[in-house]
Amino acid sequence: MPVTLRPYRDTDAEPTWQVFHAAVRVTGAMDYTPEQLEAWSPDEVNLEAWGRRRAAAWTLVAVDGDRVVGFSDLTDDGVLDMLFVHPDVGGQGVARLLVEAVLGEARRRGLTRVVTHASRTARPAFERLGFVIDRENPDNWTRGVRVPNFDMHLDLPAEPG
Numbered sequence: 001m002p003v004t005l006r007p008y009r010d011t012d013a014e015p016t017w018q019v020f021h022a023a024v025r026v027t028g029a030m031d032y033t034p035e036q037l038e039a040w041s042p043d044e045v046n047l048e049a050w051g052r053r054r055a056a057a058w059t060l061v062a063v064d065g066d067r068v069v070g071f072s073d074l075t076d077d078g079v080l081d082m083l084f085v086h087p088d089v090g091g092q093g094v095a096r097l098l099v100e101a102v103l104g105e106a107r108r109r110g111l112t113r114v115v116t117h118a119s120r121t122a123r124p125a126f127e128r129l130g131f132v133i134d135r136e137n138p139d140n141w142t143r144g145v146r147v148p149n150f151d152m153h154l155d156l157p158a159e160p161g
């Protein structure tokens with residue numbers, strides 16, 4: 001079944017967290033230590049707070065039938081804050097689908113730049129999708145653990161006329 005996109009709903013809190021947790025713990029394991037992965041995505045989550053954060057941004061979910069397999073978002077201040085794809089469907093273009101939709105929303109808003117804070121794991125995908133690195137953050141701390149990442153941005157060409 002082809003993967004399609006739809007807006008985030010309140011009932012997506014749990015499935016999006018499951019995607020996040022699997023993406024961090026499985027896919028992230030290529031680039032981070034177990035201690036870093038545990039700090040980035042602890043086993044315990046406050047789903048209400050998680051859902052509030054997803055609903056506060058413009059959040060899209062990728063679905064394969066009824067199954068949520070990925071999600072991304074755009075915050076009010078033009079940050080692509082989250083991009084997570086379940087490892088079961090990795091490498092099949094789901095992140096590309098999500099990011100292109102987020103960039104479409106950014107264009108609709110008239111933004112000229114989208115920024116993100118990319119993990120080591122996501123950096124090659126973001127680069128492939130047109131983002132460039134501003135700086136490495138070797139001292140990015142999460143829950144008391146150093147989890148290095150990268151500040152990246154993508155400039156959107158101004159619409160003609």
Ligand SMILES: CC(C)(COP(=O)(O)OP(=O)(O)OC[C@H]1O[C@@H](n2cnc3c(N)ncnc32)[C@H](O)[C@@H]1OP(=O)(O)O)[C@@H](O)C(=O)NCCC(=O)NCCS
Nearest residue numbers: 023084085090091092093094095096118119122124125128
């Ligand atoms: C990073 C992540 C979102 C990519 O999702 P995905 O659905 O597997 O990515 P896609 O298949 O859409 O790939 C998008 C493009 O990036 C390329 N790409 C993806 N990963 C790559 C890698 N490790 N090296 C080189 N290119 C890569 C793909 O080839 C594709 O390019 P193409 O469309 O021109 O062929 C996913 O692996 C993930 O959730 N990772 C763990 C969590 C994480 O780090 N999230 C980001 C937090 S900042």
